[in-house]
Amino acid sequence: MPTQAYTLFSTPIGHCGIAWSERGLTGVQLPEQDEAATRARMGHWFPQCSEESPPPQVQDAVRAVVALLSGAPQAPMDLSNVVLDMDGVPPFHQRVYEIARRLLPGETVTYGEMARQLGDPGAARAVGQALGANPFAPVVPCHRVLAADGRAGGFSANGGVTTKLRLLLIERAQFNGPGLFDDPVDAQLP
Incomplete structure (x- = not known):
């Protein structure tokens, strides 16, 4: 449409x-x-x-x-009910976006975990490419998907990984592994 x-x-x-x-x-x-x-x-x-x-x-x-x-804790931060018009969005991307939209504010997963949820454990790179093409950020919360090594991974929005980390900090994200806030961009965060 x-x-x-x-x-x-x-x-x-x-x-x-x-x-x-x-x-x-x-x-x-x-x-x-x-x-x-x-x-x-x-x-x-x-x-x-x-x-x-x-x-x-x-x-x-x-x-x-x-x-x-x-980032107000009392604010309704769930965007999962926002209706998206995905006309022209490739089917694989739509599946990735659907899984990403299930992530609650502050919740994170890895690209590999998303690939496993899609039933294709080898598709982590394809998941990253789909999220890199996301036309709906932050309604499709691609910033909540991290690299397997505990690092932030990529982010295609203005400001790159610094913006991704800023969004995660706003959401008070909890992380299961070391390394996410060991990135050198941490010193640049407001």
């Missing part, structure tokens, strides 16, 4: 973008370096659309994303 419009909205970590169709969200953009860069990114991904005021269901999704990114 074609994207109808998009809007930008302010969060505690910067301006995000969100786009929608009649069926659901067609894209969510984590902040770029500033509001203008986020607007330019949304215009790049959705050149046929204009910036508009969102309908009620999209406003609900915006509130949920803001709550998640605020």
Whole structure:
């Protein structure tokens, strides 16, 4: 279904973008370096659309994303009920996103664990590629998927791994292994 419009909205970590169709969200953009860069990114991904005021269901999704990114423990941070329009998203990616959406705020898994959940233990790299192409972050919480060695792994949003770690810190993530916060980017986190 074609994207109808998009809007930008302010969060505690910067301006995000969100786009929608009649069926659901067609894209969510984590902040770029500033509001203008986020607007330019949304215009790049959705050149046929204009910036508009969102309908009620999209406003609900915006509130949920803001709550998640605020890290307030009493805030409803579950985005699993936000409707996504996955028209054009490859079937394997859809399966990966479905599993990622089951992860609660602060919960983490590895790429390999996700591959095993998909029934293909050798697909960890393919899981990482699907998450790297995720057009719905943080509604599809790809930041909650880590490398097997206890490190953060990759992250394709602006700021890379630093942004991933920041999102995990906001969610008060608990980690089962050493190493995640031994990354040199830790010193750069706000």
